[in-house]
Amino acid sequence: MNLEEIFKKECLDEINQLGENQEINHLTHNWMKQVNQLKYSYHFEWQGRPIIQYPQDIVATQELIWNVKPDLIIETGIAHGGSLILSASMLALLDMYDAIHLGVMFDPKISSRKVLGIDIDIRPHNRAAIEKHPLSSRIEMLEGSSIDDSIIKEVYKIASGFERVMVFLDSNHTHDHVLAELEAYAPLTTKGSYCVVFDTIIEQMPKEIFTNRPWGPGNNPKTALLEYLKSRPDFEIDKDISNKLLISMSPDGFLLKKEG
Structure with missing residues (x-):
């Protein structure tokens, strides 16, 4: 070994x-239990x-995007737009990498790589801030429920033009909603992504933290993920990521689509 x-x-x-x-x-x-009470994230x-x-x-997230090098990232849940901007900035770096190392023409305003964000309520001030950001040309947003049939069809239509797809699920955190998102969008994940x-x-958090939320222990993204994996042997939890991070909002949430 070197x-x-x-x-x-x-x-x-x-x-x-x-x-x-x-x-x-x-x-x-x-x-994490202590800092979450003061909305650390x-x-x-x-x-x-x-x-x-x-x-x-x-x-x-940046490690995954750099290693996989997707040309489309689908994100459910937009909120203030920071995650969309993170993804867009990483795609911009991938374009620059291609320009430097592969001799591909680089135009910061024209790229085949895209971030597609979906939210049931894109608040006007957040939309305005995202649209005026320098990376906005790489971002497309759809307003509507991520599990609505019309939205799912539109996402599939858009995704059909891309080769390497990565998916981030971060909207409504109830079991049923996340399971429906997984069934709708996880299949779009390309092998190795x-x-x-x-x-x-x-x-893992105390139920009293979520008294004003429809989700909590026993009804959340983790329970949905485990249910989904029962019938999807093509996905596996990448334990190395959670073990490395330790401090994470998404323990066991990094699902790798197998190459085989």
Whole structure:
């Protein structure tokens, strides 16, 4: 093995140890339980837009996009638009990479790569902020329920023109809604790419945190994910990501579509 391979093997061994260390995992869980009471994930931005994610998940997202190199990212749930901007910025970097290393013509305003965002209610001030962002040309938004038949058909129509697709699910967090999203959009994930189910952490949090929400322990993205996987052997949970992050809104939410 060369030095790079040795380094990566050491990292993987350490990541496995982190995942197996119950004391560390207990400390991590207690920390997240405390900070979530003060909406810790709401306090970060990406290029000027609130992203409502943990920094660790942001790093994981950029790693996935860089490694998979998708040309379409489908996101359910837009909120303030920070996640759309993160995805768009990574696609812009991929275009620049192609221009430098593959000799492909690079025009920052024209790209075959796209982010498609879906939300049942795109608030006017958020839409305006996203549309005036320098990366807005890479973003398309659909307003409507992500599980409405007309929206699903439109997404499939748009996705038909792309070769490598990644999916992020982060809208209504109830079991039934997320399961319906998985059934609708996970099949669009191309082999070797990911369908990421956000906010699986809800299953591990105290139910009193969600007294004003229709979701909570026993009824959330994690329960939907586990139900979906029962009939989809083509997907598997990438445990290495959760073990590496430890602090994450989406433990076990990184679903890899197998190559075989």
